[in-house]
Amino acid sequence: MKAMLLAFVGLISHGSLAAASAQVENQCLTCHETLGDKPSELFKHDIHFKKGISCAGCHGGDSTSDDMEVAMNPKAGFIGVPKGDDISRMCAKCHSSAAIMVKQYNSILPRNQIETLWESVHGKLSTTGKERIAQCTTCHDAHGIVSTKDPASPVYPLNVTKTCAKCHSDAAFMRAYNPALPVDQLDKYRTSVHGIRNKEGDVKVAECASCHGSHDIRAASDVKSKVYATNLPVTCASCHANRAYMKGYRLPIDQFGKFSKSVHGKALLEKHDLGAPSCNDCHGNHGAVPPGVESISKVCGICHALNADLFSSSPHKKAFDRRKLPECETCHGYHETVAATDELLGVSPDAVCSRCHSPSKNPKGYLVARTMRQLIDSLEAAESRAAVLVNEAEQKGMEISEARFKLRDVRQARLESRTMVHSFDEEKFRAVIEKGLGVTSAVSAEASDAIHEYYFRRWGLGVATLIITVLAVSVFLLIRRIERRQQQKK
């Protein structure tokens, strides 16, 4: 076996015409091969070897000499095994140089790999203080480096998970760098659609690098990270919204478009509200699957807690379960969830209640829906009337910050009533609405008092002006009379 392998290697090193001229002189390999060490064995598969780069390219020395004293003489530049950051620097010596990569090897590989690596979380973190966590060889291997498109590469889509997990699934190792980081990402990944298909050999599904990047990996909390909450939808969409790429997967490609128009998407992408859900908040991140019919209300309930609670204890819960209707989604949709308006409630054509509740088939629910809508409409109308009065009073220059403050309570009551809709209980709902109506009438009263005060001021001014005018005219007449008398005296 060994002999056969040696013979095979010999064939490549001596017989191969393409590499012949360069390889003939690689005396390092000739000797090390006979030693049977692993590096020399692996190196013969290495892309660098195939391109004619000798051992001296990384280790220094003179690879053309068969004299060990000469070949491995430090004076000839021999450095032995590079350590720590020197490993990556050694790679970058060629990989960052346009003169070498483009002119000599006609390569289109990016030449900023070392910069991006050293800016990444792997380049910045260090436990020893001397070297960075990851060097080029950490992921690409040292002697058997092949193209990333080669299935043998440790960073080939089907292998990359194992490569990353080598460190990231090792709790003992990770503790030294980031004890708070979970180490179960690969396990979770294997439960996801991506992970399952990846295992089956699908190279197109997302693996670690698809979402986290390769050389430029940053912590998820870094705003420049591809998986930072506001960047994630674009990252997911780079595959999921790509028609050509998603061909053959029987999946829609409009999720991103719908999401960015939804109330959540606008909050996240336009207002940069990190409280708003990104893709992973509903689908999970490493264990990404669409939430099922049962779990959807739990997923929404993470944030919309009261609504989910109220819904679960409402009569709708049973009815939905029986019909296998997904809970929140049935009325609110999913990716395109728009801001819920009062239009959803009631029996009008836009309302969702009437989809199930018709006057003939389900009159009780129909009536409740209609009453609830009337109630919330009346509160909204009262609120806007009050707001108009407050605005008018303010425009008239009246100081009514107190009424403005109370208007907040009205808004609060209306929000509360919209939550209370999910109890689908008319009495509970009415109680909230009436609380709001009470505050509204107090606000309206205060505002109209202020408006009356405004007109009172004008009337007061009118009266005062009249009095002053009469007084002024009287004084004027007095002056005339006095002066006439003075004239008469003369």
Add this chain to the structure above:
Amino acid sequence: MKARLKKLYDWVDERVQLEDLVEFMGKKYVPVHSHSVWYYFGGVSLFLFIIQVVTGILLLMYYKGSESLAFESIQFLMSKVAFGWLIRSIHSWAANLFILAAMIHMFSVYFTKAYRKPREITWLTGMLMFFLALGFGFSGYLLPWNELAFFATKVGTDIVGVVPLIGKPLMILLRGGEEVTGATLSRFFGLHVAIMPGIFTVFLTIHLLLVQRQGMSEPLGVEANAGEEMRTMPFFPNFLLRDLLLWLIVLNLLAMLAVFFPWELGRKADPFAPAPAGIKPEWYFMFMFQTLKYIPAQVLFIDGEVLGIMLFGIAGLLWMLVPFWDRRSSRGERNRVINYIGIFAVIYIIVFTILGWAS
């Protein structure tokens, strides 16, 4: 009724000899000529000052001069106190009209050269009162502790700080520290309601006593071309009643301004907030503020801002001392240069004020 009043008058007269005063008043005459209308602006200024004193005292009943309460107390005054809005708006409007009336009074005295001998002291006290009035405006502006006032004060005191040598210590003295803080508010409050009114009253007393003692000045030109004796009108009651009539009209105007254009309160000052756009000083500081903007940053080794302030300082000083260097007017001769300087000043102020508001 009449008999009783007479009795009361006699009672007082017996003790303080009112008769002398009445006789003095009866002999006082006001010249009547084509420029007589300007005589009224002194009276209007006086009336507006009285309004300021009265409304100012009323405001003191509710105002609280501290950083945490100043804004809120004005808000309270405007919303909860009956007619609080009226008192505050009148105080604010009257302040502006006062400065306007005083300005007109000053320029009319200047152009008619009424400052000439023997009325130099009247002019001097008048000018000092005018500077005090500007100080009243500047300090009073901060008292509501709103955003605009806060930043206007910051800029205004910064300008003081630019003056060489005395500027920096003066600025710290004004601000009560390095920055505009609650300490500044307390200082400005003290200045506005105690120190400046005290000084003002002294000048005002001298000013009014001198006016009564020396009578109204007759313009040079008018005196010359009237061959016969000057036409006059008794100060009491003719002129005084006319004064009162005008005061009534001014009062009505103030009430209208207060009702139709109530003085706004704005937002509470937040020292850590960024300066809002469009901070402008009160209109009567505008021409100086605008000039400082136009002066280049460096003029012959002198900082532009310093130069501007020095120039305004010197101009103000020369203006105040005009009776002492304008010898010709005092001798009763025509002095056209004075008129040209005055016209230049008026045009300059008007143009730069407009430029300031337009920008």
Add this chain to the structure above:
Amino acid sequence: MRDSGKIYTQPTLSPPRRRDFLKYFLGGSLIAWLASVLYPVLAYLKPPKQPEVEISSVKAGKLSEIEKESGRIIKFGTKPVILIRTAVGDLRAFSATCTHLDCTVQFRKDAGIIWCACHNGQYDLNGRNIGGPPPRPLDEYRVIVQADEVLISKKG
């Protein structure tokens, strides 16, 4: 002053009745004018219903009336403030405006947290955001107890 000239040249006609009218007008309007000046001034001086500005600190009620493990919303100027009394009897006050979308927060006895009903925002009893969407903690207010009276004031 020009009109004074006019006055001198006007023919003299003063019927005795007009004099009475003028007196009547002058006296009447003078009294009315005095009233119109004095009325606002006196009304201004009359103490308003709410006697003082109370913005820098507000009374939140009696200590003996505030239960342990309870929270209440108190109006502080134009903003709501939540006053919490913990299980051990500590008093704390925070701005009651959720830092996420300005809803008003509430105390939840069962969970021992300050909670926002709108999007399940959670704060611990030190006002720190511990769960849900809120991006930062609630602003803290100072609580002072004088005798039995609980006062809330702005910090710093």
